[in-house]
Amino acid sequence: MNENQSTDVATAEEVERLSGIRRLQKRIWAWPLAGVPIIFVAGSVRPEYGLVVFFVLAAFFFVLTTQHMLARCPRCQQYFNWSGGRRHKFADACVNCGLELGARSEDQARLH
Helix, strand or coil, X not given: CCCCCCCCEECHHXXXXXXXXXXXXXXXXXXXXXXXXXHHHHHHHCHHHHHHHHHHHHHHHHXXXXXXXXXXXXXXXXXXXXXXXXXXXXXXXXXXXXXXXXXXXXXXXHHC
């Protein structure tokens, strides 16, 4: 087993919900990376357009980060990224129960 494979076994539903948390993490990184060039292009057409695009993208970024912050672990039902006031925005595992984002389903574990 290589270091990128998880030893944690999860149900199919848990794996599906974990993939949703992974997608949110990727989108949070993608918005600023894609948004900055879009803002510059819009701003080069007219400065007001750049400002409007900035606020629209900022609103989407706020929604994504809020969804990610409120994501719950499929196993323990606690917040995936917080525990007792401690917050880890890009945790690879639930900070409460330790369920890893890369957990494999029971079927996948049987195949390996």
